[in-house]
Amino acid sequence: MSNSPSELSRRTVLRRAAVAGALAVPAVSFLAACSDDDKGGDGGTVAKTPTNPFGMKEDATVEVVIFDGGYGQKYATDGLEPNFKAAWPKATVKHTATQDITALVQPRFQGGNPPEFVNNSGTKSMDFGALVADDQLADLTELWDAPSVDDPNKKVRDTVFAGTVEAGSFNGKPFVLYYVSTVFGIWHSDKLFKDNGWEAPKDWAGFLALCEKIKAKGITPYGYAGANAAYYQWNVILTQAAKIGGGDVLKNIDNLEDGAWTNEAVVKAATAWGTLASKGYINPAFEGLKHTEVQLQQNQYKLAMYPSGDWLEGEQAATTPKDFVYQLAPVPAYDGSDKLSPAAVRSAAGEGYFVSKSAASKAGGLEFMRQMLSKKSARAFTEITEAHAPTVVAGASDGFAFPAGVKSSQAALAAAGKDVVTLFFDGWYQDLDKEARAATNELMFGRIDGKAWAERIQKKADAIKKDASITKFKR
Amino acid sequence: MRHGKYPFVAGFLFLPVLLYVTFVIYPTLRTFYISMTAWRGFSVAPKWIGFDNYKQLFDDDRFWQAITHHLELLVALPLITIAVALFFAFLLNVGGGSKGGVRTGVWGSKFYRVVFFLPQVLAIAIVGVMFQTVYRPDNTGLVNGVLTKLGFDPVALLVNKNTALWAIMFVAIWQAIGFYVVLFSAGMSSIPAEIYEAAELDGATRASLFFRVTLPLLWDTIQVAWVYLGIAAFDFFALINVLAQDGGYGGPDGATTTLATELYYAASKSKLGYASAIGVVLFFLTLTFAALTLRVTKRETIEY
Numbered sequence: 001m002s003n004s005p006s007e008l009s010r011r012t013v014l015r016r017a018a019v020a021g022a023l024a025v026p027a028v029s030f031l032a033a034c035s036d037d038d039k040g041g042d043g044g045t046v047a048k049t050p051t052n053p054f055g056m057k058e059d060a061t062v063e064v065v066i067f068d069g070g071y072g073q074k075y076a077t078d079g080l081e082p083n084f085k086a087a088w089p090k091a092t093v094k095h096t097a098t099q100d101i102t103a104l105v106q107p108r109f110q111g112g113n114p115p116e117f118v119n120n121s122g123t124k125s126m127d128f129g130a131l132v133a134d135d136q137l138a139d140l141t142e143l144w145d146a147p148s149v150d151d152p153n154k155k156v157r158d159t160v161f162a163g164t165v166e167a168g169s170f171n172g173k174p175f176v177l178y179y180v181s182t183v184f185g186i187w188h189s190d191k192l193f194k195d196n197g198w199e200a201p202k203d204w205a206g207f208l209a210l211c212e213k214i215k216a217k218g219i220t221p222y223g224y225a226g227a228n229a230a231y232y233q234w235n236v237i238l239t240q241a242a243k244i245g246g247g248d249v250l251k252n253i254d255n256l257e258d259g260a261w262t263n264e265a266v267v268k269a270a271t272a273w274g275t276l277a278s279k280g281y282i283n284p285a286f287e288g289l290k291h292t293e294v295q296l297q298q299n300q301y302k303l304a305m306y307p308s309g310d311w312l313e314g315e316q317a318a319t320t321p322k323d324f325v326y327q328l329a330p331v332p333a334y335d336g337s338d339k340l341s342p343a344a345v346r347s348a349a350g351e352g353y354f355v356s357k358s359a360a361s362k363a364g365g366l367e368f369m370r371q372m373l374s375k376k377s378a379r380a381f382t383e384i385t386e387a388h389a390p391t392v393v394a395g396a397s398d399g400f401a402f403p404a405g406v407k408s409s410q411a412a413l414a415a416a417g418k419d420v421v422t423l424f425f426d427g428w429y430q431d432l433d434k435e436a437r438a439a440t441n442e443l444m445f446g447r448i449d450g451k452a453w454a455e456r457i458q459k460k461a462d463a464i465k466k467d468a469s470i471t472k473f474k475r
Numbered sequence: 476m477r478h479g480k481y482p483f484v485a486g487f488l489f490l491p492v493l494l495y496v497t498f499v500i501y502p503t504l505r506t507f508y509i510s511m512t513a514w515r516g517f518s519v520a521p522k523w524i525g526f527d528n529y530k531q532l533f534d535d536d537r538f539w540q541a542i543t544h545h546l547e548l549l550v551a552l553p554l555i556t557i558a559v560a561l562f563f564a565f566l567l568n569v570g571g572g573s574k575g576g577v578r579t580g581v582w583g584s585k586f587y588r589v590v591f592f593l594p595q596v597l598a599i600a601i602v603g604v605m606f607q608t609v610y611r612p613d614n615t616g617l618v619n620g621v622l623t624k625l626g627f628d629p630v631a632l633l634v635n636k637n638t639a640l641w642a643i644m645f646v647a648i649w650q651a652i653g654f655y656v657v658l659f660s661a662g663m664s665s666i667p668a669e670i671y672e673a674a675e676l677d678g679a680t681r682a683s684l685f686f687r688v689t690l691p692l693l694w695d696t697i698q699v700a701w702v703y704l705g706i707a708a709f710d711f712f713a714l715i716n717v718l719a720q721d722g723g724y725g726g727p728d729g730a731t732t733t734l735a736t737e738l739y740y741a742a743s744k745s746k747l748g749y750a751s752a753i754g755v756v757l758f759f760l761t762l763t764f765a766a767l768t769l770r771v772t773k774r775e776t777i778e779y
Contacts, residue, residue, distance in 0.1 A: 102743065109517040123722070130515040130745030226634070228722035285619075287727075288612035288634040288720065358518065430744050438721060438728045445634075469513060469527075 045363050053146035053370070054363035056088070062364035063094040063115035065105060069122045070311055071180075071351065071385045073097035076119075079380030084371045087149075091364065100124045109136055114356035116365030120176075121351055128352065129428055132170045133471040138355040140165075140174040143366050149374035156373055163422065164392040167349040170473050177369055178349030179381070180389045182309045183328065183409040184235055185345055190325035190404070192219075192301055200329030202342050204240075204272055207332040211281040214304045222276060222305045225294040226287035226445065230437035231426065233273070233444055236307045239331040239346045240269040242421040246339040250423040255474050256465045261458040262451075268334065271450030274443045287445045299324060307331070309350070313405030314387025326405030328412050344419035345412050349392050428473045435460040503758070510751035521748065528752035538753075540729045541737055544640055545760070548711055548733075553704035556648050557697060560655035563591060565685050567656065568663045569671065588660075592653035599650070603717030606646045610718070633718060636730040643714050643731055651707070655700050662696035663689060698772045702765055709761045712736060734760075 045055035064081065066073045073095075081093045096115070098104045102124050108114045114136070120126055131137050144157035144165055157165055161181060168176030188200065196217065201207040211221035224233045242250050245265025252260035260266075276282045283303075286294055295312065297303045299319045306312075313326045320326070333342035353372075355365035371377060378396035382388055388406055390397045402410060413420070426433035436457050443453040464470055510528055512521035532538050567580040567588055581587075594602065609617040612631035619629035632642040666689065674688050690697075712735035716723040724740055725732025734757045741750035 106516055112518050124743070127515075127743075127745040131517070134515050134517045134519045136517050136519075227720050227726075230721070283613070285611075285613035285629060285631060288610070288631045293611075434721070434724065438726065441720070441727060469531075 050147050050152055052367070054142065054366040056091070056361065056363040056367045058088065058090045059092070060088075060361040060364040061092040061094060062117060062361060062368050063096070063359075064368065065101065065115045065118045066095070066097045067101055067119045067121040067125070068097040068099050070315055070387060071381075071389065075381045075384040079384050080368075080372045080377050083374065083377045083380065084368055087371055088367070093368075102126050109356070112358060114359050116359040116361055117353065117355055117368045119351070119353050125352075127430065128176055128354075129170070129430075129471055129473070131354070132175050136357055137175040138357045138359075138362050138366060140168070140177065140355070140366075140369075143177075143355075143369055144174060146366075146370055149371060150376075156370060159373065159394060160392045161349070161394055163420075164349050166475065167422070167424075168352065169475075172474075175354060177353045177373075178351060179353055179372070179391050180349065180351040181347065181392050181413075182311065182350040182389070183345055183347045183413050184239065184307070184309045185328040185330050185409065185412060186222075186236070186305050186307050186332075187298070187312055187326055187328055187405070188305050189298070189301065190327045191321075191323050192304060193327070198304075200327070201332050203333045203335055205335070208279075211276070211279070215281060219301065220283045220286075220297075220303045221281040223282050223286040223294055223297075223303050224307055224444075225289050225291040226441045227290045229291040229294075230440045230444075231433060232291070232307045234436045234440045235346065236331050237269050237273050237440070238266070238423060239344075239421065240272070240334060241266040242346070243331070243338045243340045243342070243344050244268055244334045247419075247421045250421055251475060253461075254423055254425045254428070256425075256429075256461055256472065258462075259458065261461055262454045267450050267454045269450075270443060270453045272334065274446070274448075274450045274453065277444060277446030282444060284445060287441055295319075310406055310409035311387045311389065313403055314385070314389070317386060326403075326408070328405065328409040330412055330416070340419045340421070341416070343412070343415045343417070344421060345416045346422060347413055347416070347420045348422050424473070424475060429461075429464050429470065432457070432460055432464055506751045506754050506758075509748055510755045512748045514747045515745040516742075516747045517745075524748070528749045529756075531749065532752050532756065537725075537729050537732055537737060538734075541725070541732045541734045544731065544733055545709060545711075547640065548644065548708035549705055549764070552644060552647060552651075552708045553701050556651050556655055556704055557700055559648070560652050560700075561659055561690075561693075561697070563587070563652065563656045564659035564663060565689060567591075568660050569684065569689065570681060588656070591656045594650045595653040597650070599713045600717060602646060602650050603714050606714075606718060610642060633720060634727055636727055639719065639727060640731045643718050646714055646718070647707070647711070651704065655704075658696060658700060659693060662693045666692045694772075698768070701772065702768050705764050705768060706761055709757060709764065710735060712739065 046052070046057055048055040062084070064076060066076045076097070077095060081095060084093060085091070094115075096104065099122060101118065101120055101122060105115060105118055105120075106126060120128065120131075144155065146156050148154045148156045148159045150159065164178065165174050167178045168174050170176075186200075193199065196213075198210060198213065201210045214221040224230070224236075238250060238253070241263070242265075245263060249260075249263055249265050252263065253266075277284070291308075294303065295306065295308075295316050296319055298306045299316060299321065310328060313320070316326075330343055330345045333340075333344075353369065355362060355369060359365055372381075373393055375393060375396045378391040378393035379400065381391050382397045382400055388400075388403055390402075390406065390410065426436075439448070439453050439456045442448045442456075443450065448456070465472075509521055511523060511525055513524050513527075514521035567584040569579075570581050597605075608615075610632050611617075612619060612629060612634060614620050614623040614629060616629075618632070623629055630638075632638045670688055670692070671684060674684055679687065711733045715725055715731050715733060715736050716739070719731045719736075720726030721728070723736075725736040734753055738750050738753040738757070741747075741753060
């Protein structure tokens, strides 16, 4: 017996039900969530005094969410939080650590009861631009103008390195505290270089000459990880562009100025770096490797020079040979006609923290932040974290015995003097960062030239500039 | 009709319907609504912008790249998986000739059954991480370790734009085959032995047994497999997220992106309205596909 097309057999019905269920659930439902209206509020404050500048209730509960990544969470549980408790014995700190900040914190924003204090970092962090655009973050002007913990006659803003407030500002308003002072450059092993009598190159001609020598030794001269860390390389190109054309080159890029990417200095730097592939100075396999894999190769002396920030030494602690000795050299200058000195480096305050505007105790969050900017807490951060990273708090790590790598990056920062450059576009416009990464792999592995690289990213920058739905930032 | 039948039925249905409405119907409708808004996922209410998200989506090159990849997946993934799984299932169940009137598989078929099914018990993320090592572009990867030993240049399958999608698709097929071998084996075991016996008496070869007997009698099962694999082609995400270049964002340069990948990254950038619009497009594509497949492949079912 067979059934005609119009009849439904039991099997067919079940099958269709299964299909309908299978497609409806995963495709659509996971995005939807409900949003409550802004509850807002400071959750009660007391009178503001110089020792309690935000009027935090003494028995306030401060919920602290820490990103459990490269810096771990021990610095919070063993450093920042006990120090806060020492200052406010009646207050309660509710500590949470996670690697997935968005999953933990975003629903709390939707529910209108966000945690007071959040370390928004990692690949699963929330978009700062979006948080600012929707007015979710507490304005930190109040914090920066408050008396500092160590010296009540000094404002907090005067106890941190210059540029810290600006780094976390959006259109001139501070919303984010970037706590860790990071220096970027090109890393090598002191042992490898000393054994071979090599020296960190100062300019582009010297860099190419050194690459040739290293190549002759059977070691890959230079490389970065194309699979997930192409931004380490656009950082190098743009830092060199800034040396050629001055710090404004990067400012124009951040401000989405017309032709900022196709600027002569940027194209010149990109063209230079784009020639490494054809000379055989970069291993084509690196395009498919992750940063940890390439960094491991450097630890095994298979790769000589690697661009990164000064978290690298701590990140690689487990696989670095004892006598390896990380050293940072500034990105090589181009030639004698550069506008900045060859010692110029990119340095930025990194690792973002914010206070939620509509948290139950906004004052508690701000007070926690003020306490973490004390010298004692800042030093605890440097001592406890594996990277022994210096913070933005001036003088907090004086006399601390930094490991060799961080010591060299601190020395490079000091040597750069006023020639310290910085850039923000990747945090402001993630789409532009994505485009720059893709284009950089194309450039560095020899498929396009510097001009095409610049034009491609410029096109994206222009599109972002025109897109009214994207909130724009200026510096 | 007995008194009290409806309250009784309603009592049974209430809970499942409530669950279905809460977790399927409501979120689906809500997604349609959010796709018409600009919303960043915070406590600010979504702002109505009509079809702007869709306009932006249809202007996006990456969206069309993703659609192209779905079409490739839609053809290749079911076709290859079903063909290979059918072949294996045939060998495992009826390919070995008959013993005492019972069809058996080739020698060692019990062992192969376990081998084929093994990838299916591994979590997809583990499979992805495993294949990171298989495909690694230097000589520490499995493929390139062998190639360089044999004196060939290493290949960067995931880096090359022409091979990346196929390399990832291979992993999906490798993992899926075990399940479909079992599915088809179950279907084959319900085909009466007399039919094979009669065909063999008439002098049918193994090939004609397969094409003239097994395939037609298995049509219903194959159709189910096709729909499942088609949906898998639309939902393709996890392997790309683990294996693709650009940190899982469908790289190199969008050469492996899918709608789910675009959706995930839009959502992670707080563009929830845009992400919902992608979700809605995906919903209709999958729905259309399922409806089309069920209509086109409709045949007379043979019952025995």
